[in-house]
């Protein structure tokens with residue numbers, strides 16, 4: 712498995728694969744890889760001949776007070792994990808390679824409506840940064856397929872809409888959330904948790920499942936359900952960012968008659984912000 716840092720080198724290698732009629736699958740990541748990321752690589756390998764994993768901590772999607780500087784960067788360990796999973800190529804560009812004119816002067820992509828609310832409300836400009844970097848990566852790599860995790864449910868919706876609206880010739884594939892044994896969604900940011908916080912964290916998924924079961928049983932007073940879920944999280948010691956019950960397709964607040972609903976949550980344990988979600992079909 713090779714790792715390349717420059718677009719020029721990447722394109723030269725990909726040209727060779729294209730000449731052999733090989734299809735290309737892309738797994739965009741910010742590194743510090745865990746089993747969740749590896750499941751995306753395996754899924755990409757099922758769809759495509761060649762799997763490219765990109766590792767880039769994208770400054771454009773971080774807010775001024777967020778963890779851009781402290782975000783874990785572990786390229787050597789990541790390479791070992793990817794090689795064991797059958798990944799073909801790692802693309803780990805510098806910020807200069809992705810944004811040659813600098814962040815402030817770079818063209819940006821705004822994806823309306825699905826970017827609003829949830830994480831979009833708490834992290835202004837976040838999805839603009841995500842959509843922009845994913846479109847740049849799509850143009851750099853020109854994959855046939857790209858795989859994203861359902862753990863970042865709103866992000867997946869934003870990328871699906873961007874790809875559709877801009878007629879990008881890339882098939883977007885969603886992959887289920889990989890969890891720890893106690894239900895906590897695997898996330899690079901879990902490494903920030905203290906021992907005490909790590910013991911509390913699985914309550915997020917337990918509450919999501921409990922509320923999902925009530926909805927599956929016919930409860931449809933979504934505002935009350937969301938309020939109670941938020942209260943339970945606060946009682947457990949989390950600082951709630953949001954607990955929302957949304958239509959799974961539009962991401963707008965769910966209406967009582969909606970068949971597909973998704974429960975989305977973001978909450979802080981200490982300074983660590985965790986997100987998770989569960990979908991229900993009624």
Ligand SMILES: Nc1ncnc2c1ncn2[C@@H]1O[C@H](COP(=O)(O)OP(=O)(O)OP(=O)(O)O)[C@@H](O)[C@H]1O
Pocket residue numbers: 739740741742746747748750751858859860861862863886887888889890896897898899900901
């Ligand atoms: N537990 C998981 N199961 C499945 N996919 C995941 C999981 N965690 C992350 N992913 C997916 O991996 C891709 C890269 O995500 P990213 O590098 O941000 O990892 P992360 O662990 O979510 O990190 P962070 O802590 O920043 O949220 C995204 O498509 C994301 O949805």
Ligand SMILES: CC(C)(CO)[C@@H](O)C(=O)[O-]
Pocket residue numbers: 739740741767769772841844845863866
């Ligand atoms: C899709 C992504 C790699 C874009 O930077 C990032 O948002 C992530 O890791 O989910």
Ligand code: BAL
Pocket residue numbers: 772773863866
């Ligand atoms: N997994 C989404 C990347 C971020 O939190 O910035």
